[in-house]
Amino acid sequence: MYTQSMSLEQQAQVQAANADEQGRLDAFQARIDAGEFIEAKDWMPAAYRKTLVRQISQHAHSEIVGMLPEGNWISRAPTLKRKAILLAKVQDEGGHGLYLYAAAETLGVSRDEMTEALLTGKAKYSSIFNYPTLTWADVGVIGWLVDGAAIMNQVPLCRCSFGPYARAMIRVCREESFHQRQGYESLLVIMQEGTAAQKAMVQDAVNRWWWPSLMMFGPPDSESQHSDQSMRWGIKRNSNDELRQKFVDACVDQAKVLGVSLPDPDLVWNEARGHWDFGAIDWDEFWRVVGGEGPCNRERLATRVRAWEEGAWVRDAALAFASKKHALKDAA
Ligand SMILES: [Fe+2]
């Protein structure tokens, strides 16, 4: 055996290294338990770094791909006011992607590596963006439900143990709350002042987006593979099922005010739990969409690839400009 071939001195060195590693892990966990932030240059376990790179880059990709379903409606917004609001919102999402790519870069992964992972389909992004936006009402419903679910998921991340991520999320959440309100307000206007056909359009959009929104909280706790460790590391603060329940509870009242129904016959108030019970989520559909078989997966990816290729001249020009500037500075 390997250990038998080691000298006593070598064995002692291995033991000391193991004890050292354990000491570092304990100290790291103690910092997290004490509520301290971990910063980019601090020592961290390789698995903690890996988990964060996966989560933050996946989050960044979701923001960038998330620009597409609504961007589809900018040129067709019904009024100048709605167009200006939608433009600002879609631009915000691009900004969120950039803060998050920057936060992930502090962990040692490059922007090029992340972009490549997205464009080759290796990296995942939130599967909600693989659904189509068929009518103008979808834009309002995305604001209300999709940005609403995003806020529910993301507010706890403002207390995430990794400082750069937590700080990025504070700003992101402020903007998400504007997104949620603009969506809800635009639906209220349609429901209060719209024609019967326009109101039916809102109801139809709610019917299509409700279940995918509930899927945004991820698989049930019983099947969530990364949850426990992420909770111990202070990356995750609430379980998927807890947040999903909070979202359902909030939406029931909002739907009532709006005058739409939520497409779930099993939605019923449970006095004993103090929460709304809701029907079974179609997890087969969720895994199908995650696996690339959603209604728009191919289209979304193809759009991003095209945008990357068509934007090559902008990147080239920016690099040429930067090197010219450096050369001028060096010559001066
Ligand atoms: Fe966002």
Ligand SMILES: [Fe+2]
């Ligand atoms: Fe948003």
